[in-house]
Amino acid sequence: MAAAANGAGGGGGVPRPTNPMVTPLLTDxxxxxxxxxxxxxxxxxxxxxxxxxxxxxxxxxxxxxxxxxxxxxxxxxxxxxxxxxxxxxxxxxxxxxxxxxxxxxxxxxxxxxxxxxxxxxxxxxxxxxxxxxxxxxxxxxxxxxxxxxxxxxxxxxxxxxRHRLVAGKSKNLLEFGLRRAQGPDGGISASRYCYMGGFDATSNVAAGRLFGIPIRGTHSHAFVSSFMGLDDIIDRTLASSDGSNKCEDFVSLVQNWLARIKDAGSLRGTFRETNLSELAAFTSYALAFPNSFLALVDTYDAAGIRLDSGDLAYLSVETRKFFRAIEEEFGFIGFGKMNITASNDLNEETIDALNKQGHEVDAFGIGTYLVTCYAxxxxxxxxxxxxxxxxxxxxxxxxxxxxxxxxxxxxxxxxxxxxxxxxxxxxxxxxxxxxxxxxxxxxxxxxxxxxxxxxxxxxxxxxxxxxxxxxxxxxxxxxxxxxxxxxxxxxxxxxxxxxxxxxxxxxxxxxxxxxxxxxxxxxxxxxxxxx
Amino acid sequence: MAAAANGAGGGGGVPRPTNPMVTPLLTDxxxxxxxxxxxxxxxxxxxxxxxxxxxxxxxxxxxxxxxxxxxxxxxxxxxxxxxxxxxxxxxxxxxxxxxxxxxxxxxxxxxxxxxxxxxxxxxxxxxxxxxxxxxxxxxxxxxxxxxxxxxxxxxxxxxxxRHRLVAGKSKNLLEFGLRRAQGPDGGISASRYCYMGGFDATSNVAAGRLFGIPIRGTHSHAFVSSFMGLDDIIDRTLASSDGSNKCEDFVSLVQNWLARIKDAGSLRGTFRETNLSELAAFTSYALAFPNSFLALVDTYDAAGIRLDSGDLAYLSVETRKFFRAIEEEFGFIGFGKMNITASNDLNEETIDALNKQGHEVDAFGIGTYLVTCYAxxxxxxxxxxxxxxxxxxxxxxxxxxxxxxxxxxxxxxxxxxxxxxxxxxxxxxxxxxxxxxxxxxxxxxxxxxxxxxxxxxxxxxxxxxxxxxxxxxxxxxxxxxxxxxxxxxxxxxxxxxxxxxxxxxxxxxxxxxxxxxxxxxxxxxxxxxxx
Incomplete structure (x- = not known):
């Protein structure tokens, strides 16, 4: 028996409906x-x-x-x-x-x-x-x-x-539909039933709590544009997860690495401009979540990667190449396999098209088309x-x-x-x-x-x-x-x-x-x- | 300020959200x-x-x-x-x-x-x-x-x-979408916002209660098919609404009128077969709601009128003719203007098409296409x-x-x-x-x-x-x-x-x-x- 959302209820220990608005008057x-x-x-x-x-x-x-x-x-x-x-x-x-x-x-x-x-x-x-x-x-x-x-x-x-069938078993499927669902419990139901139908997680915190579904999320474009530049970052220290090590100036570390990557022979030309508010936002987010960093990279076109359905196959392949080149150049084991998530107006058709083109996406975040059953x-x-x-x-x-x-x-x-x-x-x-x-x-x-x-x-x-x-x-x-x-x-x-x-x-x-x-x-x- | 669904709430006398599931956790x-x-x-x-x-x-x-x-x-x-x-x-x-x-x-x-x-x-x-x-x-x-x-x-x-604009101001628009809405509060929100957008009433009792929206409804096909025949009707008496008059056998009255209509010169040939379970259901419903009778007439094809979108323009015109003929034949003032409601998979397009064909529908009951915003x-x-x-x-x-x-x-x-x-x-x-x-x-x-x-x-x-x-x-x-x-x-x-x-x-x-x-x-x- 699933956890009771609204107390034990009256009927033989069966909890009440999840949504308290579901009463005998909810009828024609x-x-x-x-x-x-x-x-x-x-x-x-x-x-x-x-x-x-x-x-x-x-x-x-x-x-x-x-x-x-x-x-x-x-x-x-x-x-x-x-x-x-x-x-x-x-x-x-x-x-x-x-x-x-x-x-x-x-x-x-x-x-x-x-x-x-x-x-x-x-x-x-x-x-x-x-x-x-x-x-x-x-x-x-x-x-x-x-x-x-x-x-x-x-x-x-x-x-x-249907989305699971087209994406295949190895991909991570994330339901991101709450904001576009048909009302609040359209969103809550969507999270529950998408998980039931084969999704791995939802962005919806309330659904995570009600049904015990895994929840996922990182940051939005607004977070990126809220930063002006690296001066916005006050506390620059970062401790390793076991506390044994501490980096006193993570911002400088990031800047040094950026310079090294730009200079690396095998990567030359890949990197051009860096938008400094974007860099500040990513750096700041990495300081907050050093163990689960995932950057949204298309707030400014300046970023070489743009996670959009049109170019998604190509961009994911290029990103993968870049990750692999970093792994090789600097010997960071596993860097080449870093997660690539895509999340722009995806649906069954676009995933099918990506499969046909060939792509390097590991996870799909799917919203509107999934939860409103747009088709x-x-x-x-x-x-x-x-x-x-x-x-x-x-x-x-x-x-x-x-x-x-x-x-x-x-x-x-x-x-x-x-x-x-x-x-x-x-x-x-x-x-x-x-x-x-x-x-x-x-x-x-x-x-x-x-x-x-x-x-x-x-x-x-x-x-x-x-x-x-x-x-x-x-x-x-x-x-x-x-x-x-x-x-x-x-x-x-x-x-x-x-x-x-x-x-x-x-x-x-x-x-x-x-x-x-x-x-x-x-x-x-x-x-x-x-x- | 609209009536509080969930108590007065805390914030400056502003009630809580209508749906108790709308909490700060309902977010990404x-x-x-x-x-x-x-x-x-x-x-x-x-x-x-x-x-x-x-x-x-x-x-x-x-x-x-x-x-x-x-x-x-x-x-x-x-x-x-x-x-x-x-x-x-x-x-x-x-x-x-x-x-x-x-x-x-x-x-x-x-x-x-x-x-x-x-x-x-x-x-x-x-x-x-x-x-x-x-x-x-x-x-x-x-x-x-x-x-x-x-x-x-x-x-x-x-x-x-948009439905109101295409139907025109004189028509009655009824929202019947609860069963097809995207979840329970998809249905409740639909009833509220369809009323706001120009509908006249809803079938949804809970929404009627929460928001003070007029509610409407009569009976379904199941009601019609639950009757076997006129023997199902036990109490056959019907009192007039002011109590001054009483009909001891309404069933016989109905049968007599059916015979008179079949024999009336101007109506001859209009009426063929009568399905007796349908007749029993209508008679029974009329006994229960003598002041607000409205019969659903397409459970059996036997009924001369079938409220389906395909034939709706034609059938509504034929029905109107029949109602008018009864008014003339028997001198029932107003019978010709009796309400004709249509309610089968209607949407903006079908109402527009009906307008172009010419129809005699007074009220449209609209469900799926309206509340799920199917288009x-x-x-x-x-x-x-x-x-x-x-x-x-x-x-x-x-x-x-x-x-x-x-x-x-x-x-x-x-x-x-x-x-x-x-x-x-x-x-x-x-x-x-x-x-x-x-x-x-x-x-x-x-x-x-x-x-x-x-x-x-x-x-x-x-x-x-x-x-x-x-x-x-x-x-x-x-x-x-x-x-x-x-x-x-x-x-x-x-x-x-x-x-x-x-x-x-x-x-x-x-x-x-x-x-x-x-x-x-x-x-x-x-x-x-x-x-």
């Missing part, structure tokens, strides 16, 4: 007006099953990473309308009867069941990420907060994973009624939903890759290893295939048992989720994951569920009349 | 590492001036609305690092000296001055939205939270205003050092910043429209009505124009005086900001505001500031060497 008004209409009709306790799923993978890709589950569980574990919230609702719905508000104030989620795919899993369209069962009026109240907690979380985790700013998870009082329900217009409370499995092939996800009716037997099974496209009758799975995983586990006797799945730590996510990505067949023309992963239903969908569909759909 | 680590380097160099109290501004209007337009100021003022009014926050920082920066953390825990914003353009104003690139002055180490700590509070707020307010998911406000210890500073690489602490004015022409914004040095005299003034493009020497202003407005006011003697501007209510915003938009020359090829609004500097920028530029920029 129509959830409350519907709850009233259900209550008025005496239907509010009808047992309903809803699926939370999406219809299309984001970013033109063929996979998605599921994020946001822990926050959903925290939300329902602590779901309770306060008296002041009820007072507000009374004022917002003045025509509703008193009995309804008494009912509302009695609601909690003790009779709600939540089944979900583990957070950090690779997931696909149409397969429910979560199945939520309980009294229809209560489940409707959960719709908006659940979607709000899952949509962006899954989107930005997927975006981070596609929203994921369209929906929350659909699939069963009420054991009666299957279907929504036909536009996108047809798959009716019934279902079970979902991932079937693996001989080479260890996942082959297909299959949804079955709740009471159908689970697919068996080594047994041939017909997998059908849910809506297209000509698309079907036999599969003999070598390994079968049931996808959804019980994260909130309600009044059922299912054991409750523990919520793993962020590092466990991150490792799991990296592991899942490694297990996928590479052609599903590639950036260009990825192969769609197959999602199917059992023959029995297929027949039932189509029986229901014909039953509900009207026969048109051409005029 | 490098602000703290720089603060340490300043402190180590003895520079932390150097008096710095920073400009917060953006470089390019969003959405291909030529204007922006400034949002987020109140939250920035709430933030600094209550800025104080707690002991546990200091403890966390010590662990994150283990090599820093104790004295630094003592300094950090002593910091507040009592010696910070904030000048800003009023929230809800129409603003333009390069002109500072905010000028922040104070000890350099403190101001750096404010950079990331200020950007985080202003960037998305201004972006989504601008997006809302452009980030605004690039920056925070640049322009002066330190009264010395002007300039950043040259890439985008040149405009140095010096400045004053900014908007000059109005004969027809009452704003003509140009002009920035001057702090001590230059203000532009005078009726006096000819040279306005220069800050960087392009050939772009300049004489202006004789008929009216002059100083743009930035003092919202946080610090130790200065300036009077403090009050923070207006959300409704005042909204009216001001609508007023500003009305005052702009229409060609700046149009969607297609808008004319850029001019932003200039005084002749004196121009000369100074270019003196400083030549002084700092290196002379290259071609090889």
């Amino acid at each position: 008004l129509y959830q409350f007006t519907m709850a009233y209409a259900y209550w008025k009709a005496g239907k509010h306790l009808d047992r309903a099953v809803f699926d939370l799923y999406f219809r299309k993978n984001p970013f033109g890709g063929e996979f998605t990473i599921f994020g946001g589950l822990e926050e959903c569980i925290r939300f329902i574990a602590n779901f309770k309308l306060t008296d002041t919230e009820i007072t507000f609702l009374r004022s917002a719905m003045p025509t509703c009867e008193d009995g309804f508000f008494e009912y509302l104030s009695s609601i909690d989620c003790s009779d709600v069941e939540v089944y979900a795919i583990p957070e950090g899993s690779v997931v696909f369209p149409k397969v429910p990420l979560m199945i939520i069962e309980g009294p229809v009026a209560v489940i409707q109240l959960l719709e908006t907060p659940f979607l709000s907690l899952v949509n962006y979380a899954s989107l930005v985790t997927t975006n981070a994973a 596609q700013a929203a994921l369209g998870c929906v929350f659909k009624l699939v069963e009420i009082n054991k009666q299957p329900r279907i929504k036909l217009s536009e996108d047809v939903s798959i009716p019934c409370k279902k079970r979902c499995y991932r079937l693996f092939g001989k080479e260890g890759y996942p082959l297909v996800d299959i949804m079955t009716g709740e009471d159908e037997p689970a697919p068996k290893v080594g047994e041939r099974l017909l997998c059908r496209h849910p809506f297209n009758e000509s698309k079907r295939a036999y599969v003999v799975p070598q390994h079968v995983e049931e996808l959804l586990k019980c994260y909130w048992p309600g009044t059922s006797s299912e054991p409750r799945e523990e919520l793993p730590s962020i590092n466990e989720i991150r490792s799991r996510c990296m592991g899942y990505l490694d297990r996928m067949r590479p052609d599903h994951m590639r950036r260009l023309n990825p192969t769609p992963y197959k999602v199917s239903v059992s023959a029995k569920l297929y027949d039932f969908i189509h029986f229901l569909w014909l039953n509900e759909a009207p026969v048109g009349e051409l005029q | 680590l490098y602000q703290f590492t720089m603060a340490y380097a300043y402190w180590k160099a003895g520079k932390h109290l150097d008096r710095a001036v920073f400009d917060l501004y953006f470089r390019k209007n969003p959405f291909g337009g030529e204007f922006t609305i400034f949002g987020g100021l109140e939250e920035c003022i709430r933030f600094i009014a209550n800025f104080k690092l707690t002991d546990t926050e200091i403890t966390f920082l010590r662990s994150a920066m283990p090599t820093c000296e104790d004295g630094f953390f003592e300094y950090l825990s002593s910091i507040d914003c009592s010696d910070v001055e904030v000048y800003a353009i009023p929230e809800g104003s129409v603003v333009f690139p390069k002109v500072p939205l905010m000028i922040i002055e104070g000890p350099v180490a403190v101001i750096q700590l404010l950079e990331t939270p200020f950007l985080s509070l202003v960037n998305y707020a201004s972006l989504v307010t601008t997006n809302a205003a 452009q998911a980030a605004l690039g406000c920056v925070f640049k050092l322009v002066e330190i210890n009264k010395q002007p500073r300039i950043k040259l690489s890439e985008d040149v910043s405009i140095p010096c602490k400045k004053r900014c004015y908007r000059l109005f022409g004969k027809e009452g429209y704003p003509l140009v914004d002009i920035m001057t040095g702090e001590d230059e005299p203000a532009p005078k009505v009726g006096e000819r003034l040279l306005c220069r493009h800050p960087f392009n020497e050939s772009k300049r124009a004489y202006v004789v202003p008929q009216h002059v407005e100083e743009l930035l006011k003092c919202y946080w005086p610090g130790t200065s003697s300036e009077p403090r501007e009050e923070l207006p209510s959300i409704n005042e900001i909204r009216s001001r915003c609508m007023g500003y938009l009305d005052r702009m020359r229409p060609d700046h505001m149009r969607r297609l090829n808008p004319t850029p609004y001019k932003v200039s500097v005084s002749a004196k500031l121009y000369d100074f920028i270019h003196f400083l530029w030549l002084n700092e920029a290196p002379v290259g060497e071609l090889q």
Whole structure:
């Protein structure tokens, strides 16, 4: 269980949602007006099953990473309308009867069941990420907060994973997006879910504290331009880290070295002008952080290196050459391998382009494009009624939903890759290893295939048992989720994951569920009349 | 002053930030590492001036609305690092000296001055939205939270205003974006700032409560599909709103009317099949909300009306005809004017297209594209050092910043429209009505124009005086900001505001500031060497 941000909370030891603004009022008004209409009709306790799923993978890709589950569980574990919230609702719905508000104030989620795919899993369209069962009026109240907690979380985790895939495993990926995120907790969520999706660290201090994510940062252009020259530096002494040695005038040391480098045969011509305020800023920063110095070198064009996306490949290669030349010229072992970080408006495309050009960048700092999911700013998870009082329900217009409370499995092939996800009716037997099974496209009758799975995983586990006797799945730590996510990505067949023309992963239903969908569909759909 | 979400707060009666997660730790680590380097160099109290501004209007337009100021003022009014926050920082920066953390825990914003353009104003690139002055180490700590509070707020307010401009003043605009927003407070901020930018209401109950925004909502598809048929309705009685009359069987009344409509001569052929679960749901909803009934009519294709963006113009026109025919046939005065709401993946473009086709929609419910600013998911406000210890500073690489602490004015022409914004040095005299003034493009020497202003407005006011003697501007209510915003938009020359090829609004500097920028530029920029 991750650390509690807001105290232990009330629900079975599950902490409250990370953001204290996530309350039962964080929902659409129509959830409350519907709850009233259900209550008025005496239907509010009808047992309903809803699926939370999406219809299309984001970013033109063929996979998605599921994020946001822990926050959903925290939300329902602590779901309770306060008296002041009820007072507000009374004022917002003045025509509703008193009995309804008494009912509302009695609601909690003790009779709600939540089944979900583990957070950090690779997931696909149409397969429910979560199945939520309980009294229809209560489940409707959960719709908006659940979607709000899952949509962006899954989107930005997927975006981070895509950046990791293109950057490769050896690079350091730093999330620098707080200032450009969609509001403060857009920034905080981004830091959390980018880490989950494979980033190494964030610049966001609050996220570091809340989630235990590594934090990174050095200095900005303003720091550089705040210095006028070397006279700004008052205290010039620098002690070695074990205290055994002390340099009385680090500024002179820097100046001497600068002269030596300029004179060195192999480096002649590389160095021209030095901007003195820049030199003062770097020297001052080195005095403050002698063990973790990293200079931002493009405040003035005077610096020979400019970390900009346009020239980044070339500049990183030149910088590397220069570092290596210093190592050789002066015998500083390791100097050639000094870190080169790049951080200017980077995204999947620019990293891909850098890879193709060849570069010497060790670490990428990525902000705007990553955290705002600039290439596609929203994921369209929906929350659909699939069963009420054991009666299957279907929504036909536009996108047809798959009716019934279902079970979902991932079937693996001989080479260890996942082959297909299959949804079955709740009471159908689970697919068996080594047994041939017909997998059908849910809506297209000509698309079907036999599969003999070598390994079968049931996808959804019980994260909130309600009044059922299912054991409750523990919520793993962020590092466990991150490792799991990296592991899942490694297990996928590479052609599903590639950036260009990825192969769609197959999602199917059992023959029995297929027949039932189509029986229901014909039953509900009207026969048109051409005029 | 808007209602306090989180108690009165500490700072001169200014409430805390709306989102309790907005704390001094909600910043980039490098602000703290720089603060340490300043402190180590003895520079932390150097008096710095920073400009917060953006470089390019969003959405291909030529204007922006400034949002987020109140939250920035709430933030600094209550800025104080707690002991546990200091403890966390010590662990994150283990090599820093104790004295630094003592300094950090002593910091507040009592010696910070904030000048800003009023929230809800129409603003333009390069002109500072905010000028922040104070000890350099403190101001750096404010950079990331200020950007985080202003960037998305201004972006989504601008997006809302653009939707209002295209929809026209007579339409009802409803923000329905919570479920697709970038996280919970992405949703809450969206509701607030969309209202500020000209929307009429939100579906978001929490935002309604926090900010006093009107909330709206009816029911979803799930409500419709939760009904099996008319037998689901147990209590069939309906009393008139004054209690004088009572209908014992509203269900039969509905059925009778359905039969009468089907038989009516002028309507014959309009009505074909009725889906009984849909009818049951609508009837039930009408029983619950007899005074505010609004049916969602596209759960089953069977319904004659389908509120989808593709057919929306046509369907709204057909619906209107049908409503009018009912009014005529049965003499129900006003039935023809019944509300038609549309709400499927709408955005600026689709509303514009609907206008061109002709439609009968009264209200638009807009979600994803509005709140995630799908067309452009980030605004690039920056925070640049322009002066330190009264010395002007300039950043040259890439985008040149405009140095010096400045004053900014908007000059109005004969027809009452704003003509140009002009920035001057702090001590230059203000532009005078009726006096000819040279306005220069800050960087392009050939772009300049004489202006004789008929009216002059100083743009930035003092919202946080610090130790200065300036009077403090009050923070207006959300409704005042909204009216001001609508007023500003009305005052702009229409060609700046149009969607297609808008004319850029001019932003200039005084002749004196121009000369100074270019003196400083030549002084700092290196002379290259071609090889």
